Amino acid sequence: MIVPGKNENRFDRIVQTLSELAQGGSNAVGRTDVVLTPGAAETTVTDSLCTEGALVVFSPLTASAASAFPFLKSTARGAFVIGHPVSDAADRVLRYEIRRP
Secondary structure: OOOOOOOOOOHHHHHHHHHHHHOOOOOOEOOOOEEOOOOOOEEEEEOOOOOOOOEEEEEEOOHHHHHOOOEEEEEEOOEEEEEOOOOOOOOOEEEEEEEOO
């Protein structure tokens, strides 16, 4: 989705953006999948969309990731931390969305 700039004066671009938002479009979805760090109890993800107090929603892409029950441990400007059980599994893959306050 292309977000118009603050000085956008082309009505068609503004309408297109509103239409995409109404249909569920978002620029807040992570650009890459995240693999939970094997052998660790947390995984740090760097993402410029993240801010302190953001809500990060996970969607496990593998059964191994779903059974890890990942949770949001903390958020900060430019990064967030996912808490999870320690495991040597290397196939715990998640996708995420960031909702800023």
